[in-house]
Amino acid sequence: MNALVFDIWSDYGHFRKPYTTTSPLTFPFPPRTAMAGIISAIIGKDKNDVSCQTQESFISISIHPDYPVKKMRVGENLVQVPKRLQICDLNNIKNKLNQIRYEFLKDPRYTVYFSHKNPDIYETLKKHLENHTSVYTPYLGISELIANFEYLGEFEIKECTGNGTVELGSVLPKKLLKDNSIELSDNAEYFNTRMPNRMNNDRVTEEYIEIIFERNGRTIKAKPHKYWQLEDGKNIIFL
Numbered sequence: 001m002n003a004l005v006f007d008i009w010s011d012y013g014h015f016r017k018p019y020t021t022t023s024p025l026t027f028p029f030p031p032r033t034a035m036a037g038i039i040s041a042i043i044g045k046d047k048n049d050v051s052c053q054t055q056e057s058f059i060s061i062s063i064h065p066d067y068p069v070k071k072m073r074v075g076e077n078l079v080q081v082p083k084r085l086q087i088c089d090l091n092n093i094k095n096k097l098n099q100i101r102y103e104f105l106k107d108p109r110y111t112v113y114f115s116h117k118n119p120d121i122y123e124t125l126k127k128h129l130e131n132h133t134s135v136y137t138p139y140l141g142i143s144e145l146i147a148n149f150e151y152l153g154e155f156e157i158k159e160c161t162g163n164g165t166v167e168l169g170s171v172l173p174k175k176l177l178k179d180n181s182i183e184l185s186d187n188a189e190y191f192n193t194r195m196p197n198r199m200n201n202d203r204v205t206e207e208y209i210e211i212i213f214e215r216n217g218r219t220i221k222a223k224p225h226k227y228w229q230l231e232d233g234k235n236i237i238f239l
Contacts, residue, residue, distance in 0.1 A: 001058075001115050001156075001157055001158075002115065002122075002154055002155065002156055002157065003058070003113045003114060003115040003154070003155055003157045003228075003230070004113070004114045004115070004122070004125060004126055004129060004151075004153075004154055005111065005112070005113050005114075005151075005152040005153055005154070005155060005230075006111070006112055006114075006129050006149050006150060006151050006152055007064065007109060007110070007111050007112075007149060007150045007152060008038065008109070008110055008112060008138065008140070008147050008148070008149040008150075009064075009067070009107070009108060009109035009110070009147060009148055009149075010108060010139070010140045010145050010146065010147040010148065011106075011107065011145070012104045012105060012106060012107075012108070012140070012145050013026070013030075013104065013105035013108040013140035013141050013145055013147075014026045014102060014103070014104050014105065014140070014141040014142050014145060015027040015029075015030050015031060015034050015105075015140070015141040016141070018196075022100065023100070023101055023102075023103075024100070024102050024103060025103045026071065026102075026103045026104065026105055026141070027193065027195055028063075028069045028071075028105070028191065028193065028213065028215070029061055029063060029069070029108070029110055029171065029213070030061065030110070030140065030141070031195040031196050031197065032053060032059050032061075032195075032196075032197045032198070032239040033053055033196050033197065033198065033199050033205070034141065035059055035061060035112060036050070036052040036053035036057065036059060037052075038138050038139075038140075038147070039052045039059075039112075039114060039125060040052045041134060041135070041136040041137070041138050042125060042128050042129075042134040042135065042136070042138055042149075043121065043124045043125050043128060043134075043135060044124075044135030044136065048201065048203065050199055050200065050201055051118065051121060052116070052121065053198055053199065056116060056117040056118060057114070057115070057116045057117075057121075058113075058114065058115040058116065058228075058238040059112065059113070059114055059238060059239055060112070060113040060114075060170045060171075060228070060236040060237060060238045060239060061110050061111070061112055061113075061170060061171050061239070062110060062111040062112075062113075062169055062170045062171070062217065062236070063110060063171070063213060063214070063215070063216075063217035064109040064110060064111060064217050065216065065217035065218065066109070066217075067107050067108065067109035067217070068215055068216040068217060069105065069108070069215045069216075070105065070106040070107065071103055071104065071105060071106065072103070072104055072106050073101050073102070073103055073104075074101070074102050074104055075099045075100070075101050075102075076099065076100050076101070076102050077099050078099075078100055105140070108140060111152070113157075113170070113230075113236055113238070115157065115238075126154065129149070129151035130151055132149070132150075132151070155230045155231050155232065156230070156231045157228050157229065157230050157231070158228065158229055159226060159227075159228055160226065160227055160228065160229050160235075161225075161226055162178070162223055162224040162225055162226055162227055164223065165181070165183060165221050165222065165223055166221070166222065166223070166224060166227055166235050167219045167220075167221050167235060168219060168220050168221070168222060168224065168227060168235050168236065168237060169219045169234050169235060169236055170236040170237055171211050171212070171213040171237075171239070172211065172212045172213065172220060172222065172224070172237055173197075173209050173210070173211055173237060173239055174192070174209070174210035174211065174212055175209060175210070176224050176225050176226060176227075176237055177212070177222050177223065177224050177225070178222075178223040178224070178225060181222045181223035181224075182212065182220060182221070182222045183221040183222065185218070185221070188214050188216070188218055188220075189214060189215040189216060190212060190213075190214055190215075190220070191212070191213055191214075191215060192210060192211070192212050193210070193211055193213070194208055194209070194210050194211075195208065195209060195211055196208055197209045197239060209239070211239075224237060
């Protein structure tokens with residue numbers, strides 16, 4: 001099959017961990033559900049349309065090596081907005097909340113690999129990437145954090161069965177790795193995080209997975225049960 005490859009970035013990003021409320025923390029990169037939403041925004045799908053994150057879709061994410069995962073805390077002044085509010089009433093809001101400290105990603109940039117069994121979805125995304133257009137504005141987690149993207153090309157990709165150690169250039173779902181198979185490298189920073197991976201039509205998370213990644217975007221040597229290889233020789237794993 002073929003895969004579309006593109007970079008996406010912003011000055012800031014925030015993908016809130018669901019168990020944090022008063023002091024929101026962020027995942028280090030967009031979960032598969034969030035990236036499917038970004039792709040849906042580019043091609044003009046409704047926010048409740050989950051066609052970009054079904055079993056027919058394939059998404060892989062790499063942390064850009066020139067933009068390691070960095071985080072910072074920013075105080076946000078939030079207000080309690082009534083259900084019915086006109087623009088002229090914004091200065092008259094009285095129910096103000098305390099300042100909330102948000103954790104943001106600083107200068108996040110990711111390389112995304114996408115394929116889909118539905119040719120209409122695949123070709124629509126390809127057209128938008130080539131023309132650098134989108135139906136809705138893409139953003140990294142919060143609507144104020146508008147994102148930009150760059151099309152890197154279309155590549156032939158093949159599924160491979162892992163028999164030995166492979167150098168992998170994406171974040172890695174732990175379930176597709178053989179036990180204790182990661183080969184640690186000097187000066188590398190490895191992390192493990194649990195993230196949502198699939199939602200249903202009611203926007204309820206149906207699956208969480210453990211993901212291993214290297215903070216600086218370096219490749220990881222491991223023994224996967226299966227992986228996918230691009231025609232340029234790069235190896236990735238779809239989430």
